[in-house]
Amino acid sequence: xxxxxxxxxxxxxxxxxxxxxxxxxxxxxxxxxxxxxxxxxxxxxxxxxxxxxxxxxxxxxxxxxxxxxxxxxxxxxxxxxxxxxxxxxxxxxxxxxxxxxxxxxxxxxxxxxxxxxxxxxxxxxxxxxxxxxxxxxxxxxxxxxxxxxxxxxxxxxxxxxxxxxxxxxxxxxxxxxxxxxxxxxxxxxxxxxxxxxxxxxxxxxxxxxxxxxxxxxxxxxxxxxxxxxxxxxxxxxxxxxxxxxxxxxxxxxxxxxxxxxxxxxxxxxxxxxxxxxxxxxxxxxxxxxxxxxxxxxxxxxxxxxxxxxxxxxxxxxxxxxxxxxxxxxxxxxxxxxxxxxxxxxxxxxxx
Amino acid sequence: xxxxxxxxxxxxxxxxxxxxxxxxxxxxxxxxxxxxxxxxxxxxxxxxxxxxxxxxxxxxxxxxxxxxxxxxxxxxxxxxxxxxxxxxxxxxxxxxxxxxxxxxxxxxxxxxxxxxxxxxxxxxxxxxxxxxxxxxxxxxxxxxxxxxxxxxxxxxxxxxxxxxxxxxxxxxxxxxxxxxxxxxxxxxxxxxxxxxxxxxxxxxxxxxxxxxxxxxxxxxxxxxxxxxxxxxxxxxxxxxxxxxxxxxxxxxxxxxxxxxxxxxxxxxxxxxxxxxxxxxxxxxxxxxxxxxxxxxxxxxxxxxxxxxxxxxxxxxxxxxxxxxxxxxxxxxxxxxxxxxxxxxxxxxxxx
Numbered sequence: 001x002x003x004x005x006x007x008x009x010x011x012x013x014x015x016x017x018x019x020x021x022x023x024x025x026x027x028x029x030x031x032x033x034x035x036x037x038x039x040x041x042x043x044x045x046x047x048x049x050x051x052x053x054x055x056x057x058x059x060x061x062x063x064x065x066x067x068x069x070x071x072x073x074x075x076x077x078x079x080x081x082x083x084x085x086x087x088x089x090x091x092x093x094x095x096x097x098x099x100x101x102x103x104x105x106x107x108x109x110x111x112x113x114x115x116x117x118x119x120x121x122x123x124x125x126x127x128x129x130x131x132x133x134x135x136x137x138x139x140x141x142x143x144x145x146x147x148x149x150x151x152x153x154x155x156x157x158x159x160x161x162x163x164x165x166x167x168x169x170x171x172x173x174x175x176x177x178x179x180x181x182x183x184x185x186x187x188x189x190x191x192x193x194x195x196x197x198x199x200x201x202x203x204x205x206x207x208x209x210x211x212x213x214x215x216x217x218x219x220x221x222x223x224x225x226x227x228x229x230x231x232x233x234x235x236x237x238x239x240x241x242x243x244x245x246x247x248x249x250x251x252x253x254x255x256x257x258x259x260x261x262x263x264x265x266x267x268x269x270x271x272x273x274x275x276x277x278x279x280x281x282x283x284x285x286x287x288x289x290x291x292x293x294x295x296x297x298x299x300x301x302x303x304x305x306x307x308x309x310x311x312x313x314x315x316x317x318x319x320x321x322x323x324x325x326x327x328x329x330x331x332x333x334x335x336x337x338x339x340x341x342x343x344x345x346x347x348x349x350x351x
Numbered sequence: 352x353x354x355x356x357x358x359x360x361x362x363x364x365x366x367x368x369x370x371x372x373x374x375x376x377x378x379x380x381x382x383x384x385x386x387x388x389x390x391x392x393x394x395x396x397x398x399x400x401x402x403x404x405x406x407x408x409x410x411x412x413x414x415x416x417x418x419x420x421x422x423x424x425x426x427x428x429x430x431x432x433x434x435x436x437x438x439x440x441x442x443x444x445x446x447x448x449x450x451x452x453x454x455x456x457x458x459x460x461x462x463x464x465x466x467x468x469x470x471x472x473x474x475x476x477x478x479x480x481x482x483x484x485x486x487x488x489x490x491x492x493x494x495x496x497x498x499x500x501x502x503x504x505x506x507x508x509x510x511x512x513x514x515x516x517x518x519x520x521x522x523x524x525x526x527x528x529x530x531x532x533x534x535x536x537x538x539x540x541x542x543x544x545x546x547x548x549x550x551x552x553x554x555x556x557x558x559x560x561x562x563x564x565x566x567x568x569x570x571x572x573x574x575x576x577x578x579x580x581x582x583x584x585x586x587x588x589x590x591x592x593x594x595x596x597x598x599x600x601x602x603x604x605x606x607x608x609x610x611x612x613x614x615x616x617x618x619x620x621x622x623x624x625x626x627x628x629x630x631x632x633x634x635x636x637x638x639x640x641x642x643x644x645x646x647x648x649x650x651x652x653x654x655x656x657x658x659x660x661x662x663x664x665x666x667x668x669x670x671x672x673x674x675x676x677x678x679x680x681x682x683x684x685x686x687x688x689x690x691x692x693x694x695x696x697x698x699x700x701x702x
Contacts, residue, residue, distance in 0.1 A: 161684070179550055179552060180531055180548070180550050181549070181550035181552050181553040194621065195621070197531070197548070198532070198681050199530055199531050199532035199550030199551060199552065199570065199571055199681060200550055200551075200552040201530060201532050201550065201551040201552060201568075201570060201571040201572060201577055201580060201581075201682075202532040202570070202571030202573075202680065202681035202682035203681070203682075204576075205573065205574065205576050205577065205682065205685060206682050206684040206685060209684070209685070210684075217552075219550065219552060219553070220550055220552040220553030221552060222553075222556065223556065225556050225583055225584050225585060226552055226556065226584065228580075228583040229552060229579075229580035229581075229583040229584045230552075230580075232576055232579040232580040232583055233576050233577065233580045234576060270545065270546070329553065330549050330550060330553035330554070331552075331553035331554075331556065331557050333512070333557040333560070333561075334556060334557060334560075
């Protein structure tokens, strides 16, 4: 069986390192994965234009092999004063505990967010990045066309069959299927969060039967067994986040890595809107538990994300993992503190 | 690689037909699966002692091959008058719409439920049923010992690694891992419902690494691809519910079969407590939607199940699928109205 995706991407192994935003995907990590024959991906979701270009150039300096970048597709959102005010009140106890001042109440507007996104796209084109994937929606036809004309391979992110079909319909080249097992933010953009929670065992076959573009499986895959299973179900590659997050080259906070690496945690991840306003899976801690009652009434992404920024930073500085976002998929038990090259070997060597 | 499970069960193929209670697993269905080299299973969860024996004898009359039975392990529950009264009020609009009288308010007690369960175990032993699986908990050591002494192969049902380890620790022979993809009732008995929602891609590898007994994968598996994927992940067999539910020999209501078979439904299943008091996955309909606001305050299983009985029966008689329980896993798209023998061929033939 030929693998169209590997041919199109010019990579040796069906392994994509998930583009984890927020400083986790260092140039070292991306480079190491690409050098080992997989596809390293820059998580540029929270970067401004300048940092986006910087990250791309760092990776280019480290490898001649193909790599990719992921961008967050902005969605319109409102600044609702009373919703924001209530959220600020609910965050006060945490701020007091950490000794930080109140959350700032100046937010980047949707229009500004969109401008950053379009600047990022321009940079991706100028820098001739081989692969560009998108999360949280479908970019405009103009964006997709300009990337494709520049020779960039475009990948959408779907959580349901309908989302995958929509991604194919706008002409993207491939689709990441994010199963309910996945750590970090849910990529749903048509389905509601609950309806987006489909396990890969069910999601992959029903999707590959209906879409023609290559499918990449993401969620809970940690080792060779998962890669093979995803391929049995019809995926052409696997995208792994948590497994790469604990690698030595990853920029994840040491407390984040430790939280994933320690002990038996199979039932310790949960979905929460509390950190960012968008549902995401992570290891349950005090912040998630204490915010449980109000989380459905919090402002939308990215406003809530801005509101919790001082808490997350101070918690990291104070080594208090109970107020950090500890994104993690449903199988932390198999995570290891190894190098990306070692992980790649474990993923692709024959058993 | 030898398959210890197939050897122990004396079956040819790694396919178990899920024991769907409530009349779905007719003797014809169970017999057809066992005759085709899989393991047919009687869903005896709602049967009394007499019907349990009758079903076993019917299956024995149809096949000499191994088959199994599933029992619900009773858990203590309380009759809380005010909770029941509020539930009755919330059900009145549906009863009025269907023209049925109010739900009855006499409930079988936990002690009676336990007596039925122990009678069922006695019958399983007397009838020398080859395989007995359990859902909703772990039976007492006495029960397990007496079954094992009688030569019956015992299987527990787990939704998390911890539950699987507990099942192994009491000496059961194998464990069904129920992924979040699965239709029907959640089998969680230590984890809460939310914590029990782990996709098979994550659940199987972390469990087979820690338990020695054979693991059977259940949830969202509909065809050969799923069976192979489950095996890649470390399972020794797959247990399929929805795929067998739409088979010609299944006793599922025709409306239930139609609801599964029609069209693209990948994001139409949901979890609900509204029908039985225990979380279960089915196709969303008016009853589930209308009960959404009160479902967390409904009485426990089996009291709520008794309360909704008249509604479910009348809805079935009136061909009103909007008030029936339409249990279904996360991949209805691959269901087909074929015979069990045809399905078995599709599951085990080489591609």
